[in-house]
Amino acid sequence: MYKTVIDPRVSETDGVGHINNTTIPVWFEAGRNEIFKLFTPDSSFENWRMIILNMNVDYVSQIYFGTHVTVHTWVKKIGNSSLQLYEEIRQNDQLCAKGTVTYVNYNVKEKKSELIPNHIRSVLEKHLAEDV
Template sequence: MFTTVIVPRVSETDGVGHINNTTIPVWFEAGREEIFKMFTPDLSFKNWRMVIIHMEVDYVNQIYYGKEVTVYTGIERIGNTSLTIYEEIHQSGRLCAKGRSVYVNFNFETQRPEPIPDGIREKLNEHLWRPQE
């Protein structure tokens, strides 16, 4: 599992005083950076390999400006060409949001998915996370 700490910005706060719901997917994406590096070590878009094909978010509790949040990111499932990432956001010890995203290892030259290489698969396996739901 990967851990990313984020300090909420004023611009992410909505009119009723909590973090806007559109911010959560952006924070989840920030938590995926180490996974992106497994597929594209230099993070170059010229060599990019990952394409998101599905995302879901459950908003569990409100998140507020002024207190940092922690994004927990793990691998729930590894398929032949795709992987499912499970994510949670916590603030002040409370689960505030959870979600899943599915990515495909994609070759932009051929415009086709490709099998996840064994070396990357081994690294992904180190971060398996089966959520308690």
Template structure:
């Protein structure tokens, strides 16, 4: 599992007083940076290898400015050319949101999906979602 701490910003707070729902997908993506490094160790866009195919967020509780948020990111499934990630956002020990993102290993020049290599599979395998440890 990858862990990322997010410090909410005033600008992410909406008129109702909580963090706006459009912010969570951005935070979840920020927490995927270690995952991106598995595919592109230099973080270079010229060598970018993955594309987002699908994402969803379930909002379970409100998040507020003034207290950090901890994002947990797991690899839930590794397919032939795709990876499903599972994400959770906690504030004050409360599960406030969970998400799912599917990425495809993609050859930008050929514009097609390509199989995920064994070295990447091995690296991702260290962060596999285990149902008995996750709510």
């Protein structure tokens, strides 16, 4: 599992007093940075490999400004050229949001998906989730 701590910002708080629902997908993406680095070590968009295919978010409980949140990211499935992640956001050890996202290893220059290399696959396998 990958773990990322985020401090909510005032600007992410909406008029109802909780973190706006549009912020959650951005926080989930922040939890994927280590996975992005596996596929694009130099983090350049010229060499970017991870193309999102699908994302689902379930909002479970409200999140508030003033207390950090933790994004937990697991690998749920590894295919030939794609992978699915399972993610959770927790505040005060309470589940607040959960979701899945699917990415494909994509060669932008060639305009085609490519197999996930074995050296990346072996790292991803260390973060496989059980029963999610």
